[in-house]
Amino acid sequence: MKQLLWLSGSATGVTDTVFTLGDPSYFAPGDAGAYPEYFRVPRGCKAKLWAVQLGGHPFSAQIEVSDDLSDVESYLPSGPEFVHVTGTTEGTDGAVTLAGFSNYRFGTRPLVIVESRNGTEAFRVGFTSTEQDAVSSIGLLVEITDED
Amino acid sequence: MSALDKNGLVRDGGYLVVFNPVTFLGPDPAGKNREQVRYNKAIVLRVLSRWNSTHEKYVTRLPTDEDTVFRSMDSGTPVASEAGIIPARSYTGANGISFGMTGVENTSDMWDIDYTYYERLFHVRAKTIPEFLRIGVDLPTGTNQARFQRNKKILGVGQTFGWRYGNIELVAFPEINFSFQIGNDTNYNVRGAVEFTYGEYIVGVPNDPDVIFRCIAGREPSAHKVTLPVTVYDGEIESGLVRTYGFDGFRVYSQRDYDYAIQDYRNVLETQVHSKVRV
Numbered sequence: 001m002k003q004l005l006w007l008s009g010s011a012t013g014v015t016d017t018v019f020t021l022g023d024p025s026y027f028a029p030g031d032a033g034a035y036p037e038y039f040r041v042p043r044g045c046k047a048k049l050w051a052v053q054l055g056g057h058p059f060s061a062q063i064e065v066s067d068d069l070s071d072v073e074s075y076l077p078s079g080p081e082f083v084h085v086t087g088t089t090e091g092t093d094g095a096v097t098l099a100g101f102s103n104y105r106f107g108t109r110p111l112v113i114v115e116s117r118n119g120t121e122a123f124r125v126g127f128t129s130t131e132q133d134a135v136s137s138i139g140l141l142v143e144i145t146d147e148d
Numbered sequence: 149m150s151a152l153d154k155n156g157l158v159r160d161g162g163y164l165v166v167f168n169p170v171t172f173l174g175p176d177p178a179g180k181n182r183e184q185v186r187y188n189k190a191i192v193l194r195v196l197s198r199w200n201s202t203h204e205k206y207v208t209r210l211p212t213d214e215d216t217v218f219r220s221m222d223s224g225t226p227v228a229s230e231a232g233i234i235p236a237r238s239y240t241g242a243n244g245i246s247f248g249m250t251g252v253e254n255t256s257d258m259w260d261i262d263y264t265y266y267e268r269l270f271h272v273r274a275k276t277i278p279e280f281l282r283i284g285v286d287l288p289t290g291t292n293q294a295r296f297q298r299n300k301k302i303l304g305v306g307q308t309f310g311w312r313y314g315n316i317e318l319v320a321f322p323e324i325n326f327s328f329q330i331g332n333d334t335n336y337n338v339r340g341a342v343e344f345t346y347g348e349y350i351v352g353v354p355n356d357p358d359v360i361f362r363c364i365a366g367r368e369p370s371a372h373k374v375t376l377p378v379t380v381y382d383g384e385i386e387s388g389l390v391r392t393y394g395f396d397g398f399r400v401y402s403q404r405d406y407d408y409a410i411q412d413y414r415n416v417l418e419t420q421v422h423s424k425v426r427v
Binding site: 001002003005022025026027028029030031035036038039040041042043044045119122144146 | 230233277313314333338339
């Protein structure tokens with residue numbers, strides 16, 4: 001079983017938050033009209049992060065992982081910090097800045113793998129920015145699979 | 149050559165063996181050591197041809213709406229926000245779901261046909277969209293037969309194990325209803341759908357006991373085996389098979405009991421199997 005998702009979301013008017021991520025092809029927002037702040041990986045499956053695209057106002061994004069959904073503080077940074085810097089062509093950690101977007105692609109191996117063993121494992125994307133009145137966006141190409 | 153084509157369906161002229169995992173008790177064919185031994189049964193059908201064999205796909209969203217009853221994997225009573233949704237952390241109700249269609253025999257279940265369709269059989273491969281939805285089958289409808297350690301523990305799409313993601317293979321016999329169970333253990337409301345790859349087979353019971361034995365024994369290359377998803381032999385299954393075919397399966401013999409098997413199969417063919425279904 002393999003399923004690709006394009007989880008995307010945006011942050012507006014804040015400097016420190018967590019993205020709400022959704023893929024309208026496969027998910028519907030909750031009652032409050034918003035997607036969740038984390039993705040709970042199906043039990044026995046792996047979530048593989050294959051690519052990240054960042055856009056909008058400069059910001060940093062951090063993948064955070066938890067194996068215990070009962071505690072919000074249990075989310076720990078995992079993997080590299082993705083940095084989006086506009087107005088420059090200088091890459092950071094493999095980043096390529098093109099037309100206002102920073103693209104990270106990981107070739108033949110996913111950069112982050114979150115494996116669910118108990119059904120309580122989840123990941124989310126933290127957001128930090130220096131400017132409050134701005135819009136930033138992120139998209140993650142994630143594969144959900146029960147294979148290696 | 150494989151018994152199946154690229155879509156996982158039996159080729160024209162091939163055989164389908166539907167194995168019943170529930171054991172029965174009967175006389176030992178050799179009759180030397182024990183009076184009663186346990187054995188299984190299997191239905192053997194020859195696929196004469198396939199109907200509409202180049203267009204055997206059907207994709208449809210989940211037949212759920214705001215009134216659909218779901219069960220929660222945590223607590224509470226989940227409700228779908230709109231049609232086609234399976235709520236976060238939920239699975240379908242005790243009666244499961246069926247896929248309705250206008251213009252068919254049973255408009256609330258596209259796979260439901262009665263015994264008058266004795267020469268037809270649906271071989272169905274269902275794939276969930278997205279693929280991380282859990283899927284299971286209740287046979288007959290509303291009867292979850294997934295068990296662990298005999299009947300110690302009930303399994304299924306809403307439990308911690310005893311399910312699968314993404315796809316399932318099943319055979320839809322005339323007269324035997326079944327329903328699907330779908331589960332979503334993510335924290336997202338999922339827009340679910342199912343892609344069916346199906347074969348509408350024109351079938352009959354082979355009239356040659358040797359062919360039946362070879363198919364059951366796994367020695368017929370063009371035979372494909374499917375196991376019924378049951379742990380208890382529900383009376384509805386038995387009566388449905390008997391009404392359609394006249395019998396509910398050939399006894400599965402060991403290789404060394406070939407002579408007994410041939411004799412038994414010949415007897416079943418002559419005395420039980422409806423003549424109209426023999427080919």
